[in-house]
Amino acid sequence: MEKIIEALKEEAILARKRSIKSLFNSGADRIDLFTAEHGSFKIDYSKQNISSQGWSLLLDYYYKSKIDHKIHALFSGKPVNVTENRPALHFALRAPKDVRSLPKHSSIVADVHDELEAMALIVRKIRKRKWRGYSGKAITNIVSLGVGGSELGPLLVCDALQEIGSSIGDSIKLHFVSSMDGTQISQLLEVLDPERTLFIISSKSFTTVDTFYNVNTALKWLTSYSGSIELAKNHHFIGVSASQEKMEAWGIRKENQLIFWNWVGGRFSLWSTIGLPIAIKYGMDVFYELLEGGYEMDFHFKNSTPESCLPTVLALISFWNSSFLEISANAVLPYDGRLKLLPNYLSQLEMESNGKAVSVNGTEVRFKTSPIIWGELGPNAQHAFYQLLHQGTQDVSCDFISTVKRYHNGARPDVEADFLYQQQSLSLANCFAQSSVLAFGDIFAEKEEINPHKRYRGNQPSTTLLIEELTPRILGSLIALYEHKTYVLSCLWDINPFDQWGVELGKSISEEALRAIHEPNYRNKFDDSTKWLLTQVSDWSSKDDTNK
Numbered sequence: 001m002e003k004i005i006e007a008l009k010e011e012a013i014l015a016r017k018r019s020i021k022s023l024f025n026s027g028a029d030r031i032d033l034f035t036a037e038h039g040s041f042k043i044d045y046s047k048q049n050i051s052s053q054g055w056s057l058l059l060d061y062y063y064k065s066k067i068d069h070k071i072h073a074l075f076s077g078k079p080v081n082v083t084e085n086r087p088a089l090h091f092a093l094r095a096p097k098d099v100r101s102l103p104k105h106s107s108i109v110a111d112v113h114d115e116l117e118a119m120a121l122i123v124r125k126i127r128k129r130k131w132r133g134y135s136g137k138a139i140t141n142i143v144s145l146g147v148g149g150s151e152l153g154p155l156l157v158c159d160a161l162q163e164i165g166s167s168i169g170d171s172i173k174l175h176f177v178s179s180m181d182g183t184q185i186s187q188l189l190e191v192l193d194p195e196r197t198l199f200i201i202s203s204k205s206f207t208t209v210d211t212f213y214n215v216n217t218a219l220k221w222l223t224s225y226s227g228s229i230e231l232a233k234n235h236h237f238i239g240v241s242a243s244q245e246k247m248e249a250w251g252i253r254k255e256n257q258l259i260f261w262n263w264v265g266g267r268f269s270l271w272s273t274i275g276l277p278i279a280i281k282y283g284m285d286v287f288y289e290l291l292e293g294g295y296e297m298d299f300h301f302k303n304s305t306p307e308s309c310l311p312t313v314l315a316l317i318s319f320w321n322s323s324f325l326e327i328s329a330n331a332v333l334p335y336d337g338r339l340k341l342l343p344n345y346l347s348q349l350e351m352e353s354n355g356k357a358v359s360v361n362g363t364e365v366r367f368k369t370s371p372i373i374w375g376e377l378g379p380n381a382q383h384a385f386y387q388l389l390h391q392g393t394q395d396v397s398c399d400f401i402s403t404v405k406r407y408h409n410g411a412r413p414d415v416e417a418d419f420l421y422q423q424q425s426l427s428l429a430n431c432f433a434q435s436s437v438l439a440f441g442d443i444f445a446e447k448e449e450i451n452p453h454k455r456y457r458g459n460q461p462s463t464t465l466l467i468e469e470l471t472p473r474i475l476g477s478l479i480a481l482y483e484h485k486t487y488v489l490s491c492l493w494d495i496n497p498f499d500q501w502g503v504e505l506g507k508s509i510s511e512e513a514l515r516a517i518h519e520p521n522y523r524n525k526f527d528d529s530t531k532w533l534l535t536q537v538s539d540w541s542s543k544d545d546t547n548k
């Protein structure tokens with residue numbers, strides 16, 4: 001193992017000195033070596049700064065680290081979440097009813113399907129406009145209250161599937177509220193009709209303060225119209241959580257409760273009842289298609305060799321860039337407006353999972369782990385931060401993502417269909433042009449007389465993921481692809497991707513800070529900077545009071 005790591009380090013020294021262009025001139029068939037495909041996906045990673053020698057070393061590392069055993073441990077329900085001593089079974093959420101592949105957890109798939117059926121009942125009632133508010137009027141607006149994994153997945157999918165046509169349309173509107181500062185909820189409450197508004201409390205723990213401050217505001221608002229907390233709770237709140245007891249204690253009516261399980265990590269939960277907003281918006285059939293797509297990717301992941309396994313290929317590239325080339329930024333750049341929320345979603349998935357410095361056995365990780373993942377729609381980012389990618393001093397690895405078939409073959413009857421088709425070609429052309437310029441720079445790069453302000457240095461590595469077209473099934477596969485990439489990365493780094501202790505301390509200190517805003521004596525607990533900030537709040541607030 002040590003030998004492979006040393007060889008990879010040597011390889012990285014060479015890589016830092018060479019250009020990506022030189023790899024293309026070396027005579028090797030990079031397209032043959034560095035492209036992969038499966039189903040509706042094709043990946044070109046030839047523009048990464050990796051040689052064939054480096055790639056074989058990465059594969060050696062994969063085999064020596066026994067990643068296949070770790071994948072087997074995941075799928076056989078071993079407690080891979082070691083710090084919480086539980087399995088991570090999110091893949092079971094998308095398994096067809098007849099699958100019996102989890103010996104130790106034999107009833108899980110049946111439980112999952114029972115809960116999907118409970119969800120289907122709720123979905124049908126809402127979509128058929130039979131869900132009535134406290135005054136008997138049908139619900140027309142649904143507000144999902146949740147944050148992090150309890151929001152980002154459903155939000156991504158609801159947004160991405162907008163063109164598929166079977167949505168509930170405008171008869172029922174769906175809104176998402178997550179921010180604790182009240183901006184979203186206050187703006188919504190100004191325009192919503194309390195008699196026709198239904199809230200979904202989406203929270204695995206059913207304790208997250210961000211969500212519950214929004215819940216309290218919503219409940220207060222509803223009660224002020226209904227005149228009764230009970231009426232408000234019974235007719236206007238659905239709970240989705242892994243804690244039935246907490247839903248019970250809050251007062252969610254039994255038939256308004258949907259559960260999922262502690263073995264589903266929050267950021268892996270969109271396949272569970274947390275996906276309720278997706279099912280409400282597009283119907284259960286679409287939700288099942290999404291699950292099928294996820295399941296197909298699970299099958300590919302379990303049954304392919306690492307060289308041909310898309311999640312593994314993406315993981316090995318990320319491992320190489322972060323841990324050996326020490327490229328600490330990864331931009332996710334979709335060239336399809338329907339995937340505009342994918343960068344946000346992946347930021348949580350990868351950074352909350354793999355933003356760790358301690359290995360499974362508690363010792364310090366020997367590599368740099370997750371890069372900073374951020375992004376934006378590629379075409380818009382071209383006019384925002386691409387300047388830094390092209391001419392800045394930072395190395396950034398880019399993931400270009402583009403859908404190929406869109407507005408094609410009369411897929412749209414509109415008069416503007418031809419123009420939309422041209423827009424799609426324009427978007428693809430931009431995607432390919434950007435990755436080419438980033439890798440190879442300007443064609444005059446070797447000539448010294450060129451104006452230095454106009455030079456493109458090139459050598460910025462990228463991977464391009466081409467998606468045949470965007471359907472619910474393919475979207476499901478796409479999301480599962482990134483879940484598995486995240487898992488393989490965690491195995492390469494030997495860390496637990498399924499806990500998130502790093503966010504816990506911040507949560508408890510916020511409670512102290514909240515107390516200190518109102519109680520000056522309590523501020524002494526804090527450092528001078530924080531004390532000063534807390535004092536400014538009361539200074540400005542007291543000026544407000546004296547001006548009244």
Ligand SMILES: O=P(O)(O)OC[C@H]1O[C@](O)(CO)[C@@H](O)[C@@H]1O
Pocket residue numbers: 147148149150202203204205206207208211266267352500503
């Ligand atoms: O679903 P919950 O329990 O409200 O948690 C929301 C989010 O908070 C976190 O626990 C930490 O931010 C995420 O992992 C999770 O998705």
